[in-house]
Amino acid sequence: MSSLPLVFDAPKRGLPPRHLADLSSDERAAAVAELGEKPFRAKQLSHHYFSRLTVAPEEMTDIPAASRKRLVDALMPPLLTEVRALACDDGATRKTLWRAHDGTLLESVLMRYPDRATLCISSQAGCGMACPFCATGQAGLDRNLSTAEIVDQVRSAAAVMRDGLMVDEAGAPSPGRLSNIVFMGMGEPLANLARVIRAVRRITDPAPAGLGISQRSVTVSTVGLAPAIRKLADERMQVRLAVSLHTPDDELRDTLVPVNNRWPVSEVLDAARYYADTSGRRVSIEYALIRDVNDQPWRAELLAKRLRKHLGQLVHVNVIPLNPTPGSQWDASPKPVEREFVRLVNAGGVACTVRDTRGQEIAAACGQLAAEG
Ligand code: SF4
Numbered sequence: 001m002s003s004l005p006l007v008f009d010a011p012k013r014g015l016p017p018r019h020l021a022d023l024s025s026d027e028r029a030a031a032v033a034e035l036g037e038k039p040f041r042a043k044q045l046s047h048h049y050f051s052r053l054t055v056a057p058e059e060m061t062d063i064p065a066a067s068r069k070r071l072v073d074a075l076m077p078p079l080l081t082e083v084r085a086l087a088c089d090d091g092a093t094r095k096t097l098w099r100a101h102d103g104t105l106l107e108s109v110l111m112r113y114p115d116r117a118t119l120c121i122s123s124q125a126g127c128g129m130a131c132p133f134c135a136t137g138q139a140g141l142d143r144n145l146s147t148a149e150i151v152d153q154v155r156s157a158a159a160v161m162r163d164g165l166m167v168d169e170a171g172a173p174s175p176g177r178l179s180n181i182v183f184m185g186m187g188e189p190l191a192n193l194a195r196v197i198r199a200v201r202r203i204t205d206p207a208p209a210g211l212g213i214s215q216r217s218v219t220v221s222t223v224g225l226a227p228a229i230r231k232l233a234d235e236r237m238q239v240r241l242a243v244s245l246h247t248p249d250d251e252l253r254d255t256l257v258p259v260n261n262r263w264p265v266s267e268v269l270d271a272a273r274y275y276a277d278t279s280g281r282r283v284s285i286e287y288a289l290i291r292d293v294n295d296q297p298w299r300a301e302l303l304a305k306r307l308r309k310h311l312g313q314l315v316h317v318n319v320i321p322l323n324p325t326p327g328s329q330w331d332a333s334p335k336p337v338e339r340e341f342v343r344l345v346n347a348g349g350v351a352c353t354v355r356d357t358r359g360q361e362i363a364a365a366c367g368q369l370a371a372e373g
Pocket of ligand 1 (some may be wrong): 127128129130131134135136137138185186187188223
């Protein structure tokens, strides 16, 4: 399959105007020159945005006022406005609902742990993948996010951490550093591949060209768009790939993850193997455990068998207890069933653990806050 179907890339509303964070360093220098400004102004602007994490013109005092206005008007249009931020886990988790320039809603979730701070970001507003157990999937795709809209979620969270607005393990607010990024908020990142790749570069380029987060600390997730997995691999980046498999058999996966009708399990796992071989990194397999749907012992055994065959040791399974949406027919598996599932996958020779499900009490399963908003 050479290209992705058009439906994956069919925004209903418009992307925001061009922003500094959409552009590479060279493109920024060219854009500044087009405005008749000195090339080094591009570096100054980048320093404010990516190193000082500010978008406030009044703080950019090293740029003369007239130039500042011209540059900010042209290259730093407002992107995201905070609608609300909800805290849970005693302040160690913070979920933010954003409104984009055209009213589009999106969200990100910041989670502070003793050894790291992880931000879960959205790559699309809504999602076109239609997984039946997911709140975002029910509402459909609103539009792709621009590169800068993806990056700006990270810039804001980095500022929240730096400014000491999150509590630490001692339960007190204190400054920290945003260390990890996961593309596991709203949307299918690989359905917005070109912008996601650019966003990863902005997030991981050393400051002041980018935000300076290590590529190894970035995870891109997918439901399994096999050709896009291969394209991402060919970027030769060090980001981790997470594949939301949710079941090892095509029969059930065709309904749980409808895109499986296009790229079945074996094609997805072959693409994942290509990614692992190219990047040298283990692939994460995400498995939302759903009561009486995909939690049977035989599925655990089949999962281990298929993963061993396709990925050998280059794989780790994350079991995610399903966060049920209100009124949904889908529910999490009972704990003994979950434990047995994990045991069987490990016994089958594949590393498997249960993922920490932070933020559940503020409905942090993907899309739920925006759905309520
Ligand atoms: S589970 Fe992920 S891919 Fe599926 S509909 Fe929800 S956001 Fe989209």
